[in-house]
Amino acid sequence: MNDRKRIIVDCLQYCNYSESIFRDLIAGGVTAIHVTIAYHEDFAEMVQNITQWNTWFVQFPDLIFHGRDAGDVRRAQAEGRTAVFFGFQNSSPIEDDIGLIEICHTLGVRFMQLSYNNQSLLAAGCYESDDAGITRMGREVIGEMNRLGMVVDMSHSGDRSTIEAIEISERPIAITHANPRSWHSVARNKPDHVLKALGQSGGMLGFSLYPYHLKGSSDCTLEGFCEMVARTAELIGVDAIGIGSDLCQDQPASVVEWMRRGKWTKETPTVSQGFPPQPSWFRSNRDFGNIADGLREVGFSEEEVDQILGLNWLRFFEVSFDPRRASHEPATRHLPPSDNEGRITTDAGRSVRW
Numbered sequence: 616m617n618d619r620k621r622i623i624v625d626c627l628q629y630c631n632y633s634e635s636i637f638r639d640l641i642a643g644g645v646t647a648i649h650v651t652i653a654y655h656e657d658f659a660e661m662v663q664n665i666t667q668w669n670t671w672f673v674q675f676p677d678l679i680f681h682g683r684d685a686g687d688v689r690r691a692q693a694e695g696r697t698a699v700f701f702g703f704q705n706s707s708p709i710e711d712d713i714g715l716i717e718i719c720h721t722l723g724v725r726f727m728q729l730s731y732n733n734q735s736l737l738a739a740g741c742y743e744s745d746d747a748g749i750t751r752m753g754r755e756v757i758g759e760m761n762r763l764g765m766v767v768d769m770s771h772s773g774d775r776s777t778i779e780a781i782e783i784s785e786r787p788i789a790i791t792h793a794n795p796r797s798w799h800s801v802a803r804n805k806p807d808h809v810l811k812a813l814g815q816s817g818g819m820l821g822f823s824l825y826p827y828h829l830k831g832s833s834d835c836t837l838e839g840f841c842e843m844v845a846r847t848a849e850l851i852g853v854d855a856i857g858i859g860s861d862l863c864q865d866q867p868a869s870v871v872e873w874m875r876r877g878k879w880t881k882e883t884p885t886v887s888q889g890f891p892p893q894p895s896w897f898r899s900n901r902d903f904g905n906i907a908d909g910l911r912e913v914g915f916s917e918e919e920v921d922q923i924l925g926l927n928w929l930r931f932f933e934v935s936f937d938p939r940r941a942s943h944e945p946a947t948r949h950l951p952p953s954d955n956e957g958r959i960t961t962d963a964g965r966s967v968r969w
Contacts, residue, residue, distance in 0.1 A: 622646045622692055622925035623903050626821040627702075627770070627792035627859035629874075631866045632671065636900065637678040639864075640697040643900040646925060647688045647698040649726055649791060649859070653708045655877030658715055661708040665722055668699065683723055685932035688925075702726030702791075704771065705877075706735050706756070713755055720763045725936055726791065727760065728768040729753055729780065733879060738769070738776035741802045746773030754783055761785045764938040770803075770859075777809050786935055787817035792859035794823055795850070798843045799830040807850060814851025819931045821859020822847075826891040828861070837896040841909035844923065853919050857928045858906070863890055864899055 623644055629651040630636050640648065652668065653661040672681055682688065682698030691698040701724045709715040709727075719727075729738035729749070737753035739746040749757070757780065760767055767788040769777040780788050790813060796804040805813075805820075813820060822844060829835035830843070847856055863870070868889035875888065896905045903924060910920045 621907075621921060622688060622929055623858075624688065624925040624928035625649070625858050625860050625862070625900070625903075626789070626819075626928050627651070627823075628862045628864075629704075629866070630862055630864040631870075633865065634675060634678075636864060637671075637675050637697070639900040641678055641695065643903050645697055645900050645903065646691045647682055647700060647928075649700045649702050651704050652701045652724070653703040654705055654731060654874055655707050655879070658708050658710055658718075661703070661719075662722070665701070668701070672699075681723055683725070684936045685929060688929050688932060700725050702728075702766075702768065704728050704768075705731035706737050709756070711736060711752075713752070713759055716756065716759045716765065717763060720765050724765065726766045726768050726789070728771055729756070730773075730776065731771045731877075732875075738780065739773040741771055741773050743773060746775040748775045749779040749783060753780075757783050758785075762938065764936045766791075766935050774806060774809050777805070778812055781812050781816050781818065787819070787931070788813070789819045789821070789931065789935075790859075791819075791821045792823040792825070792828075792861040793820065794828050794843065795847055798846070799828065801827065803828055810847065810851050814855040817855075817934070819855055819857055819927060820847070820851065821857050821928075823859060823861045824894065824897050825861035825863070826893065829894065833892045833894055835894050837894070837905060837909040838912065840894075841906070841913045844910065845913050845915070848915075848919075853915075853922060854927055854930075856923055857931075858903075858924060860897070862893075862897075862900070864893075866890060 621644060624647045625645060626649045628648050652664040672679060679697050679699050682700040687698040706727060706729055708719060730740040732740040732742045734740055734743050737756050738749050757767055761784060767780055767784050768791050769780050769788060770790050770792050790805060794804045795810060796806045810820060826832040830839060871888040871890060896902060907920050907924060910923060
């Protein structure tokens with residue numbers, strides 16, 4: 616039985632949710648999750664997805680509840696439940712109407728990506744050949760999100776667009792689910808200069824466990840993943856990192872078509888796609904303990920493990936969800952100095968190296 620002493624926050628999931636997965640969350644001690652309630656849906660379709668979640672909240676009140684502010688993370692820990700925070704992976708639910716942002720916020724949405732792989736009305740996606748940055752509407756939308764307390768998420772956006780979002784936003788932004796491109800060179804991961812700007816601005820990076828974002832894909836080792844985490848802590852600070860697993864547990868292969876293709880193309884895929892197997896050490900929400908063990912093995916102290924698995928996201932939520940705050944103050948850093956070989960020494964006296 617999990618004693619719920621540690622706060623665990625997974626800041627991006629898109630599972631095919633069921634009672635079984637909700638019980639996995641409890642068994643794994645997961646305090647809060649950010650769930651995707653829209654990829655390519657318009658406003659009305661997104662509301663239907665919220666309706667489904669509202670049904671689950673009624674059906675499984677002993678397991679999950681709708682999270683709306685940072686205090687709900689503490690509440691979930693105290694009550695032995697999991698707080699569920701809503702987010703969009705695209706701006707399609709607000710259509711071309713900035714007024715819908717406040718409606719979405721009222722419905723409980725706390726995250727919105729400005730683009731999902733392609734160019735949107737707000738920003739360029741990471742697969743566009745030309746990234747022109749944040750659009751005129753994008754600037755207005757960022758301001759409205761800042762006012763309301765909705766997190767600007769640039770996980771699937773282009774590099775220039777991400778840098779400009781960091782510069783424009785009055786609050787720190789998030790990259791909820793990605794890894795360093797210097798570790799695994801795919802377009803969805805982020806280059807070091809973007810990650811440095813994110814850390815310097817008080818933003819947060821959630822490490823993705825989706826196999827296509829990992830070096831070695833499904834065969835990525837726990838040690839290799841945790842060494843990457845250590846290198847990123849050296850680069851941007853241990854206060855700026857967390858987990859955004861991008862877990863898609865129990866989703867059918869057809870969902871990949873929806874995620875990648877949505878409504879924007881009629882072309883048929885040349886290769887049948889499906890979800891790759893998860894690494895053996897992270898297959899469900901029950902496996903966060905493996906990550907904790909791996910982080911300790913590469914040299915993180917127990918306090919730093921707590922930060923990475925949840926406390927950093929909790930602090931970020933406290934700054935981000937309060938509509939009365941609009942600060943761009945960088946988070947305080949406690950990163951130990953590194954030596955000439957790129958090692959950092961943790962509070963526990965261990966050293967880690969990229």
